[in-house]
Amino acid sequence: MSDLLERLRARGWRMTSQRRVVAEVLAGEHVHLTADEVHARAVERLPEIARATVYNTLGELVALGEVVELSMDGRAKRYDPNAHRAHQHLVCSNCGLIRDVRPSGDPLAVLPSTERFGFAVSKADVVYRGLCPGCARAR
Template sequence: MTPLPTTAIDAGERIRAAGLRVTDSRRAVLVALGERPHVSADELFPLVAAQLPSTSLQSVYNALGDFVDAGLVRRIEPAGRPGLFELRVDDNHHHLICSSCGRVEDIDCAVGPAPCLTPSDAHGFAVRVAEVTFWGVCPACAEASALPSST
C-alpha cells in the first residue's frame, strides 16, 4: 500500500504523478485527507482552511473531484450520508460503518483475489471491483447504549 502523504512535498509529488497541476489548495487538501481518512468535503474544509486561509469550500470540492477522477482519492457513498473521501485507493478493501455515530473503519478483503466477491450472474460484465459496506454498532456506541439511563 502507498504511504499517505505527510508533507506538502509528498502531496505535491503524488498530485504531479497523477497528472494534475500542483496548487497550494490541492496540496493542502491532500495533506489534510492524509490526516483524516473517511471524511466529507465539509469536514475537510476547516482542516484545509487552517493551513490555507484563502481557500474556499468550493476549491476543496474541486480538488477532491479532480483527485477522484485521477484515481488519487476514492469516494465512498454510505447510504444516508454525505460522500466520504479516502486516500486508500490501491487495493480492494471494504468499509464497516457504525449506524449510530457514523464511525468508518477499513476492512480488508476477506477472501480471495480482487474483487473478492463473485456475482452469481455477472450479465457479461468484467467485474473489477466489489464495494461492500458492513453496517453495525461500534464498541463505544454499544457500550453507551448498555449504560443505564441517568433520568
C-alpha cells in the same frame, strides 16, 4: 503524504497552494472526511481557500485514483485517502463510525456467472454494518 504530492507532480498536476493544502489535509489524518470537513481544515492553513476549489480538487484526486469517494448513507460523501490498498468498509449503524477492513478472498468470487446477467463485472464494494464497541456498550 509527500508521496502523494510527488505522484501528482509526476503526473503533470499543476501545483498550487490550494491543491497542496487539500492533499496534505487528506494525507494527514487517516479518517474519512466530508468535503466540508476538508474545507474547514484547509481554511485553518489557507484562510481564503474557496469551497468550490476543495470540491474541484477532491474530484480530481478521485479521477486520478488517489482518493476513494464513499457515498455511505444519504449524507455527504466522504473521501478516503487509503486508495493504494484494496479494502472495504465497516460502518457503525448507530454513530456512523467508519473503519477500513480487509476481507479474506475476493468478494467478486461469490457472484456466479448466472447472476451477472451479461454485465462485465469489475469490482465489488462492500459495506459491513453493525454496532461499534462504544455503541454496543451504551445499549
